Amino acid sequence: MAIFIKDVLLNGETTSILIENDTITGIGKNLSMPVSGVSPNKKDNLTVIDGKGKGKAVLPTFANMHTHAAMTLFRGYGDDHPLEEWLNEWIWPAERNLDEDIIYWGTRLACLEMIKSGTTLFNDMYFFTDAASRAVADSGIRAMIGFTGFDFFNPETAEKMKKDISEWYNNLGHSSTQSSIIPVVAPHAPYTVSGDTLVWLADFAAERNLHYHIHMSETESEVANSMKQYGMRPYTRLAKLGILDKMSSRFIGAHSLHLEEEEIKLLGDHHASVVHNPNSNLKLGSGYKFMYQELRDAGVNVTLGTDGCSSSNNLDMLEATKTMALLQKGWRGDPTTMPAKEALKVASLNGFRFAGINAGKVEAGAVADLLLIDLDNIGFIPNNDTLSNYIYSSHSEAIVTVICNGQPLMQNRQVEDEDLIKREARRVAKKLLQK
Ligand SMILES: [Zn+2]
Structure with a gap:
């Protein structure tokens, strides 16, 4: 399989790009369309995309590093209520109805939305991981699928969870596991999982990489x-439990919004990652002073996520990138902070780096995860600065082509099975939200 992208704008210059299998193998103005050497006898194995006409630009795809994919089905359900009321009266009762069918189609809907908004990797934390993994594989996207662990400080629940996660891991069939699925250990939070279980899960994860x-x-x-119960802040406690030492660069903390200097230093010293979820934090009224510069300067790998659709309402990483950049400028009172280029790095490269995938950049030798934007979209007129226009003025409708691992998942905004996915998502949403 080869893809030749002809006459496309990359960093302000018109060039051509050759993708062979899953890798970008050539970038250059004078790159000629492969007629031999690449699939010499099978011309239909070569896809040609012409960037000419009104113009297309190429950019890396997004990595959404914290979401609960199947929660797409909760979009607009119980919004604008106080947090506890929303969880107790809306979300948790409905979640009792979850089954494989609901998770499969909820995750397919999430994958469809992510493909249409330029995301090719996401880090998921939800239930029925087998159904979610099938949905990811059937969508052609890739995901880190987390086994969500809760014990609610109950030893019996902890024992059952340990048994379940061991079974899940043993049943993954590692040799045959699709490379598009990366299994992850995902304890919900330090206030829903006991210290003993958090440590047990870190040992479990460390032993299996x-x-x-x-x-x-x-x-x-x-x-x-946490201060009241343990006399220390959450990250200080995690460090004391030895979890940051055990996990190091394999650790990722979603939100990580309310931090003090000591915690930022701990995260940096352990080469850990965090995920900023600006839209979710704003909508739930959790806060907005994310310590981006301090985390970056301490050596923390800062990534971006949307969170689930019950709190962020969509999975649009371009929108989240804009919110992140504006928030940094706004609360710091400094328009030079988080420029567009840096915002895209957080939303793309840093997420792929956490997953250990050489993507998030359009370079020869990188994994071929990239997208094309239509420069005829109003947000790019006039095109004084493509990257600025992309982050600050356009919308994800400007994304017309999405390639994941060398495979085109969207062309001319067409994604396979879109009608079927929408129909099935409407059907299972009724099942999920019945009282
Ligand atoms: Zn979350």
Whole structure:
């Protein structure tokens, strides 16, 4: 399989790009369309995309590093209520109805939305991981699928969870596991999982080289409770439990919004990653002073995510990137902070780096995850600065082609099975939200 992208704008210059199998193998103005050498006898194995006409620009795809994919089905359900009421009266009762069918189609809907908005990798934390993995594989996208661990400080629940996660891992069939699925250990949060279980899960992950994905310091009240209960802030506690030492660069803390200097230093010293979820934090009223510069300067790998559709309402990473950049400028009172180029790096390269995938950049030798934008879209007229226009003025409708791992998942905004996915998502949403 080869893809030749002809006459496309890259960093302000018109060039051509050759993709062979899953890798970008050539970039250059004078690159000629392969007629031999690449699939010499099978011309239909070569896809040609012409960037000419009104013009197309190429950019890396997004990595959404914190979401609960199948929660697409909760979009607009129980919005604008106080957090506890929303969880107790809306979300948790409906989640009792979850089954494989609901998760499969909810995740397919999430994958469809992500493909249409330029995301090719996401880090998921939800239930029925087998159904979610099937949905990811059937969509052609790639995901880190987290086994969500809860014990609610109940030893019996902890034992059952340990048994379940061991079974899940043993049943993955590692040799045959599609490379598009990366299994992850995902304890929900330090206030829903006991210290013993958090440590047990870190040992489990470390022994198997798995990543560790957890909600951290999302609200001020959870930090205050940690101080009251343990006499220390959540990250200080995680470090004391030895979890940051065990997981190091395989650790990723979602939200990580309410941090103090000591915690930022701990994260940097351990080469850990965090995920900023600006739209979710704003909508739930959790806060907005994300410590981006401090984290970056301490050596923390800062990534971006949307969170689930019950709190961010969409999975649009371009929108999240704009919110992130504006928030940094706004709360710091400094328009030079988080320029467009840096915002895109956080939203793309840093996420792929956490997953250990050489993508998030359009360079020869990189994995071929890239997207094309239509420069005839109003947001690019006039095109004084493509990257600025992309982050600050356009919308994801400007994304016309998405390639993941060398495979085109969207061309001319057409994605396979779109009508079927929408129909099935409407059907299972009724099942999920029945009282
Ligand atoms: Zn979340």
